[in-house]
Amino acid sequence: MPGAPAPSKIRRPQHEEDGGVKITSLMDMMVIILVFLLKTFSTQGDLSSSAANLVLPHSNVKDRPGMVDRVAVGQDLIYFLESEVMSTPDAIAEKTRNYFIPTLLAPMKARIAEIIEMDARAGRDNPDPPKIVILAHTQHLYSLIEGVVATAGQAGYQDVSLAALQDLRKWE
Amino acid sequence: MAFPPSKSRRGGKDKDPGEDHLIPIMNLMVILIPFLLKAAVFVTTVALQVTLPASSAGGSGDSGGGDNRVLMVSVNNENGFAIINEGAVLEYPKVTDSNGNKVFDFEGLSTKLDEIKTLYYEDHNEIYLGVQPDVLYADVINTMDIVRGETNSLTIESEEQAALYDSAVGTRVNVYSLFPNIIFGAAIAL
Numbered sequence: 001m002p003g004a005p006a007p008s009k010i011r012r013p014q015h016e017e018d019g020g021v022k023i024t025s026l027m028d029m030m031v032i033i034l035v036f037l038l039k040t041f042s043t044q045g046d047l048s049s050s051a052a053n054l055v056l057p058h059s060n061v062k063d064r065p066g067m068v069d070r071v072a073v074g075q076d077l078i079y080f081l082e083s084e085v086m087s088t089p090d091a092i093a094e095k096t097r098n099y100f101i102p103t104l105l106a107p108m109k110a111r112i113a114e115i116i117e118m119d120a121r122a123g124r125d126n127p128d129p130p131k132i133v134i135l136a137h138t139q140h141l142y143s144l145i146e147g148v149v150a151t152a153g154q155a156g157y158q159d160v161s162l163a164a165l166q167d168l169r170k171w172e
Numbered sequence: 173m174a175f176p177p178s179k180s181r182r183g184g185k186d187k188d189p190g191e192d193h194l195i196p197i198m199n200l201m202v203i204l205i206p207f208l209l210k211a212a213v214f215v216t217t218v219a220l221q222v223t224l225p226a227s228s229a230g231g232s233g234d235s236g237g238g239d240n241r242v243l244m245v246s247v248n249n250e251n252g253f254a255i256i257n258e259g260a261v262l263e264y265p266k267v268t269d270s271n272g273n274k275v276f277d278f279e280g281l282s283t284k285l286d287e288i289k290t291l292y293y294e295d296h297n298e299i300y301l302g303v304q305p306d307v308l309y310a311d312v313i314n315t316m317d318i319v320r321g322e323t324n325s326l327t328i329e330s331e332e333q334a335a336l337y338d339s340a341v342g343t344r345v346n347v348y349s350l351f352p353n354i355i356f357g358a359a360i361a362l
Contacts, residue, residue, distance in 0.1 A: 023194050030201040037208035056217070057313040062323050062346045065219035133219050142312050143305030149356065153224040161219035164313055 053077075057138040059164035068131040069111060069157070071104070073148055075137050080107050088144070095147035100154050108132075108155030129158035136162070220316050223298075223355040243293060244300040244357065245281070247315055249307050253281045257288065276311055282318045289321075289350050299351035321350030 053075035072079040078086050086103045094101045112130055119127040132152050136145050145162070152160050246254040253264040253276060264281055266274040289296075299319055303312055326347045328334050337345045 023198060027194055027198060027201075030198065030205070033205060034201060034208070037205065037212055040212040040214060041208055057310040059218055059220060059313055059317050060323060061218045061220055061317070061320065062325065063219050063221065065217060135217075136309055138308075138310040138313075140309045141305060142303045142307045142309055145309050145312070146303070146305065146356070149222065149224065158224075159221070160224060161221045162313065162316075163217050163219055166216040166218045170317070 053137070054135060055138050056135060056163055056165045058167035058170055060166070060168050060170045061164070062166070062168075063161075065133045065161060065163060066131075068133050068159075068161075070133045070135060070163075071108075071148060071152070073134065073136040073140060073144065075139075078104060078148075080104065081111065083107075088140075091147065092144055095144055099147070100151045101147050104148065105151050105155055108152060108157070112156035130156060131159040131161070132157040133161045133163050220313065220320075221354075222316075223353055241293070241296070242300060243288065243296065243298075243351070244302055245285075245315065245319060246302040246304075247276075247307050247312065248304045252276055253315075255281070255284060255288070257292070276314070278314060278318050281315070282321075285319065285350050286321070293351075297351060298353040298355060300355050300357040302357045316354055319350060319354060320348040320352050323348055 054072055069081060071081075073091075074088065076088055077084055078088055078091055085107060086101075091101050091104065094103060115127075115130050134145065134148055134152070136148070149160055241258060244256040246256060248254070250266075251263065252266040255262040255264070262284060264277045264284070267277045267280075269275045301312075301315065301319065303315075324347050325344050326333075326337075327344050328337060328339050328341050331341065334341050337347070339345050
């Protein structure tokens with residue numbers, strides 16, 4: 001019939017007619033993602049997540065902090081063992097008046113007493129010395145960090161570390 | 173009686189029966205991936221160990237082997253670095269970077285400490301770090317990186333190595349090329 005549209009000769013792909021989707025390639029992609037995520041899996045989590053407004057400096061060291069007590073010196077607040085202890089400006093003011101930070105010293109001493117009691121209850125003759133890691137904001141002045149380190153030492157922590165983000169290419 | 177056509181002759185019209193078995197695995201993956209994404213850590217936090225001075229917390233300060241020589245790096249926000257060794261002072265003032273800012277001369281400090289370690293302090297691991305209160309924490313960490321030197325991982329293979337690095341045989345330790353034991357002390361005004 002003149003004017004009537006001619007039937008299309010182009011054949012549609014077979015799978016579209018079936019309405020199914022090939023999932024083998026999707027599976028391949030999923031396996032790659034799964035392997036990558038398993039490599040980055042951690043049960044310890046990120047140490048720096050506890051304190052808000054905290055940007056750690058970068059370092060090329062490889063030593064991991066492990067499961068130890070931690071104090072986070074954020075831009076606005078200071079946390080000890082995940083609990084807010086005081087504001088950072090107050091800590092700076094206390095550090096100016098004393099060599100230590102008395103408000104931070106009290107909970108640290110209580111924690112050390114708790115560790116000693118736990119070791120005694122467990123019957124440990126030569127327990128590991130109490131350890132602490134200090135997470136401090138990269139733009140703080142050393143004066144404040146020195147105060148926190150000195151306070152930890154005064155409380156009884158014998159193994160003090162400073163936390164940083166690993167950057168092995170830092171000096172390249 | 174006519175028989176229906178065999179399944180194998182129907183070509184690609186049906187799905188591959190093997191793909192049906194992948195669907196439960198896909199379901200498992202879809203559950204696993206959000207869980208792993210939540211638990212993934214893309215940045216690694218590391219710890220830089222410091223030794224407290226003897227007066228505040230009983231820090232070691234032991235040079236080992238009866239050698240009481242003390243090497244110190246002083247960090248001053250205005251004057252830059254100073255290496256103090258047996259009364260001699262080597263100064264490394266701040267340098268101007270490409271943006272015109274005054275920055276610490278980390279490269280100069282690294283080169284000199286490497287030389288000092290090789291010539292005079294081969295068996296020493298300790299160094300005092302005296303930092304002025306107004307120095308930025310980031311610069312303190314950078315200085316500690318330089319003072320420790322390059323890091324290499326080493327597997328302890330013998331009892332002698334185990335005694336040297338205070339670790340068990342078979343464990344991996346990080347070995348630093350310069351002075352890994354950093355003792356915080358007071359800065360000296362030059």
